[in-house]
Amino acid sequence: MAAADERPRPMPTDTAIELDRAGRSFGHTVAFGDVSFSVARHSFVAIVGASGSGKTTLLRCIAGLERLTSGTARALGEPIEAPSPRRVYVFQDYSRSLFAWRSVIRNVAFPLEMSGVTKAEARSRAMDQLALVGLDHRADAFPWQLSGGMQQRVAIARALAADPEILLMDEPFGAVDAQTRMGLQLALLDIWQRLHKTIVFVTHDIDEALFLADRVIVLNARGYGLVLDDEVNLPRPRSHSETPVMTRYGVLRSQVLQILFEVPVKDPR
Amino acid sequence: MERESVTPTMGESVQAKVRSLPLWLIQVAVGLTGPAVLIASWWYLSISGSDVRSRYLPSPAKVAAVFGEATSRGLLILEAWSTLVHFALGFLIAAGVGIVTGITLARFQALSTALHPVLNFLRNLPGIAVLPVFALILGLSGATISGVAAFASVWFILLNTAAGVETMDPVTLDTTRVFGVTGWRRLIHVILPSAAPRIATGLRLGLGIALVVSVSSEIIIGRSGLGFVIAQSMATLRPARAYAAIIAVGLVAWAVFYAGEKLEARVVPWAKQEARGATTR
Secondary structure, eight states: OOOOOSSOOOOOTTEEEEEEEEEEEETTEEEEEEEEEEEETTOEEEEEOOTTSSHHHHHHHHHTSSOOSEEEEEETTEEOOSOBTTEEEEOSOHHHHSOTTSOHHHHHHHHHHHTTOOHHHHHHHHHHHHHHTTOGGGTTSOGGGSOHHHHHHHHHHHHHHTOOSEEEEESTTTTSOHHHHHHHHHHHHHHHHHHTOEEEEEESOHHHHHHHOSEEEEEOTTSBSEEEEEEOOOOSSOOTTTGGGSHHHHHHHHHHHHHHTOSOOOOOO | OHHHHHSOOTTOOHHHHHHHSOHHHHHHHHHHHHHHHHHHHHHHHHHHSOHHHHHHSOOHHHHHHHHHHHHHTTHHHHHHHHHHHHHHHHHHHHHHHHHHHHHHHHHOHHHHHHHHHHHHHHHHSOGGGGHHHHHHHHOSSHHHHHHHHHHHHHHHHHHHHHHHHHTOOHHHHHHHHHTTOOHHHHIIIIIHHHHHHHHHHHHHHHHHHHHHHHHHHHHHHOSSSHHHHHHHHHHTTOHHHHHHHHHHHHHHHHHHHHHHHHHHHHHOTHHHHHHHHHHHO
8 A cells, every 4th residue: 555645646536535544533532543545446345343443434434424533535536525426325224314205216316306307307217226226116115115125225226326436335234134135245246347336335244345345454443543454356246155165265254353353362260 | 705794695593694794884883882872871861860950961862953953054064164264273373383483493402492491381381371361462353262272282383393303313314414415405305304203293282282272262252163152052051052062063173183184194104104113113
């Protein structure tokens, strides 16, 4: 990784996100600090860390939902100061993120309607996004009439409707059952490969990170810096029956596990 | 099966006939027993006692006759309409003022904190207590009745609206920020619909209070309306007429609540869902 430069410099267009010694504290409590990495455009990066390691806060800072208290963050060449429809955040809690008062299709059309597209046009474009996540047949249902996995698909379709460069996903599949989760992971990879978005994906699940990403970043549980930033290098397309039994997968997995659980435990006896 | 239950053959036993009756018919029959017992007891009490009792408890037949006659002559319908106008004007004023003020209050936290003790006091104050004040200002008029109804019900609408806006889900708000929606568009497309179930609760409470206060005010100062008919009939020793008006008030209230419920289910269909979600979450 390139050394930090004091002055902001023009970023090459193939960089989607660049963090330079970024940190965020709440009073005396440090969420994370001294975090530097950059994300190439169209790549899929997973951020892993124990709970409390500040990964959600980090993602919120990249979204512009929260401000850094130290260091700098840039997205697509510009400093991150506020949320932007070019960087759309997908929340873990889809049931609270989706609008209960709007039907599925109108949820997906929301960012389009808000950007001034006519209702008819918004509806037809939203329908395309729904078809992409395989839910065009439930367009007129309300979100709360759908299963959890379907609701998260709607939330993803809505994020895509804003046509962002970057998708920021905060444990999006953390609240669904294992089978549904596998289906969602495949659907997401399919969408990513078709639409060439940049995806930053926060998860506490190492297997999910390795299965999805080009690169895995592990945050230091004690709040400062990274403890791992490694290429995944597993062939695509990935499959749940083949990818996890590859040698490279096993090596990476034990490497990450060792890092996450390296905290020495004193034997009480 | 169903066809058989509609046209039972002659030879069937009574038990089989009962069993083959449609469920709704049985439910209606059971549901009618309550009113039947009530009316029978009323009837018994009205004829079994002294002459004194029949003066304040006329028989159901007499009340029904008066009700029928007053309705056919248009009197009860006219007075019911008058009550409905008194109530509706008061309620609509309360709804408009309550919702607008409630949103404003929720957006300015300092104002809300400053006014909260006052608002809580006013909410708990029985609204009918200010009737003389309104009568002094607006006279013994329909405006006074509507005004007191509005005064009594506005606090519930206002406080529930403010609470609905203040307790907005942070994830919903963050989602709105992510898509860059601010200002008026955020208010109309996100904050209002999100607070709508709570606003509906306030409106439901306000509806009941506005109705109670309208009829009470009519009894006390009214020159028209069903409350006025009740008071006047009792004062002129025509209890059957008063009972007919009481039944009419009940019917008006039932119609108002029924319409409110239907409207709520249509306008905020997600409210019921959220109430259910709240218990499981």
